[in-house]
Amino acid sequence: MKKGIIFSSIIALIAISCTSQKTMVDTEISTEKYTADWESLQQYEVPEWYKDLKFGIYFHWGPYSVPAYENEWYSRWMYVDGHLINKHHKETYGALDTFGYKDFIPMFKAEKFDAEVWADLFVKAGAQFAGPIAEHADGFAMWDSKITQWDAKDMGPKIDVVGAMEKAIKSRGLKFITTYHRHWLYAWYPTWDENTDASNPLYEGLYGPKVPEGTFVMANKPTNPLPDAAFNQEWLDRLTELTTKYDPDIVWFYNKMDIIGEKYRKQFLADFYNRGLEKGKEVVVTYKFEDLAVGSAVLDLERSRMSEKKEFTWLTDDSIDWKAWSNIQNPEYKSTNRLIDFLVDVVSKNGAVLLNITPTAGGEIPNQVQERLLQMGDWLAINGEAIYGTRPWKIYGEGPAEVVEGHLSEHKNPDNTADDIRFTTKGDILYATVLDWPQEEIHIRAMGKQHRKIKSIQLLGNPEKISWEQHATELIIQPSDAKIGDYAFTYKIKFY
Structure with a gap:
C-alpha cells in the first residue's frame, strides 16, 4: 500500500x-x-x-x-x-x-x-x-x-x-x-x-x-x-x-x-x-x-x-x-x-x-x-x-489557506496572507498570530462575545494601546500604525 x-x-x-x-493528564515519571x-x-x-x-x-x-x-x-x-x-x-x-x-x-x-x-x-x-x-x-x-x-x-x-x-x-x-x-x-x-x-x-x-x-x-x-x-x-x-x-x-x-x-x-x-x-x-x-x-x-x-x-x-x-x-x-x-x-x-x-x-x-x-x-x-x-510551552486552542485558526496533507506535500501549500490567523493557548491566555501585516482591520470570528468577554489585548513587541471592539459574533482589531517586523505578529488576549 x-x-x-x-x-x-x-x-x-x-x-x-x-x-x-491513555488520558491526556500530567503524570509523574512511571517507574x-x-x-x-x-x-x-x-x-x-x-x-x-x-x-x-x-x-x-x-x-x-x-x-x-x-x-x-x-x-x-x-x-x-x-x-x-x-x-x-x-x-x-x-x-x-x-x-x-x-x-x-x-x-x-x-x-x-x-x-x-x-x-x-x-x-x-x-x-x-x-x-x-x-x-x-x-x-x-x-x-x-x-x-x-x-x-x-x-x-x-x-x-x-x-x-x-x-x-x-x-x-x-x-x-x-x-x-x-x-x-x-x-x-x-x-x-x-x-x-x-x-x-x-x-x-x-x-x-x-x-x-x-x-x-x-x-x-x-x-x-x-x-x-x-x-x-x-x-x-x-x-x-x-x-x-x-x-x-x-x-x-x-x-x-x-x-x-x-x-x-x-x-x-x-x-x-x-x-x-x-x-x-x-x-x-x-x-x-x-x-x-x-x-x-x-x-x-x-x-x-x-x-x-x-x-x-x-x-x-x-x-x-x-x-x-x-x-x-x-x-x-x-x-x-x-x-x-x-x-x-x-x-x-x-x-x-x-x-x-x-x-x-x-x-x-x-x-x-x-x-x-x-x-x-x-x-x-x-x-x-x-x-x-x-x-509558541514555546503552548497548547492548541479549541480550533487551530481561521483564514482561507487550505493545507494539503500527505508525505512530501509541503510544496503544494500556498503562502499565507493577513486573513490567516492561528491560535495557541497558555493557561488562561489566548494568542492570535496573524500571518501577514494587514492593510485594514482584523476580523476574528471565533472571538465574539459568544466565546468569552475579553479583558485586554496586547500586540507583542508593541507597548502601545490597541484599539479593538468585541461584538456578538466577532472581534475587530484596528492594526497598529507602526508595523512590527516583516513577518507574522501576535496578539495576546486575556479574558475576564
Missing part, C-alpha cells in the same frame, strides 16, 4: 489511540519497566517537556557534503546508470571501480567545524532542541564507534561529531536529538555489481552486505529479500552504542524502518525507555508511517503538515532548502517568512518543527542559512511566548 494512501488512516488510528489507550512487546510499549506517555518543545534544528552532514551536488542521496544515485548524478560523478571523479563513495571520506575534512559556534547559532535561532544525523543511509557513522572503523572519528575529519554536538548542545540547556537512518543502507549500494567498488568485500563495513540486483526499493514498496539477522543485529548494536554513549533526549528515525525485524525495533524501544526510567529521565522516540505501533512513540511527518488540529502530539521535519537536505551547488532556500508561517501553523495544530540545515563539507553553515535562522530567532524573541 502506498505511503500517501495510508497517511489518513495512520492519523485516524493515532487519534483513536489518544482517547482509548514500571517496559517489556519488548507492543502492549507494554503502547503504555508510553509523551512527556510534558516534549509537548513544550516546538522548534528544533538538525543537519545533514557527511561525506556526501563533499561533492555537494543535487542532493543528499548522492551516494546512492552515483551508482545508478543514467542518473544525472551518475553522469556528473563519472565526468568529475572517474569510473566507479576506481573512485567510489569511500573516496570522498578523506576529502571530508570539516576543517572549520566548531560545535560551540554551531550550538550558539541554534540558541540564537530560538531552537529548543538540536542535534546531528548520527548515521545517514550512506553507512558512515558520525560518532566514535567501537563497532565500525567507518566513522568520523577514525576517518575523514577525525572528529567525534555526535560527541562534540552533544556537549555543546546540552551545555546550553537544549534537549539533544540524534537521528538514525541506517536501515536504508540495506541494498543502498550495488554490492552485486563487480564493475563498482561497492562489490569489494574490503569495503563491506561501509557498503553493507552483498545483495541480489534489484533488492533496493523505495519505502512504498516491499523489500525482498529482507535483511538477515546479522544486518538486523548490527542495526540494533550501533543504535544501542549511540544512545548509551551519548544519552540523547530524543531519537528520531527515518522511514522504511519496517524492513528491520519487529523484535529488534521493540527491543530498542524497551531498552531506551527503560534506561530513561533508571535515570529518572523521560525520553522520546519518533517514527514515520507505520514503522512503530501507534501510541508507542511520537509520529513524525516529512515535508508536510496536518490540515487540522490533532489531539495527539506530533512532529514534522523539513529542510531549509526546497530542493535538498544537504549542501548543494544550487540551493533554493525558503524565505524566513515561509519558515515562520510554517512553524506557527504547525504549532497551532499540536505539532512541532524539526528544521534541517545544510553545512558545507568544511564545516561552515552557509550565510543565507545563518541569516534565516537569526531572523527566526529575532522573531521568536518577540513572539516566542505564543
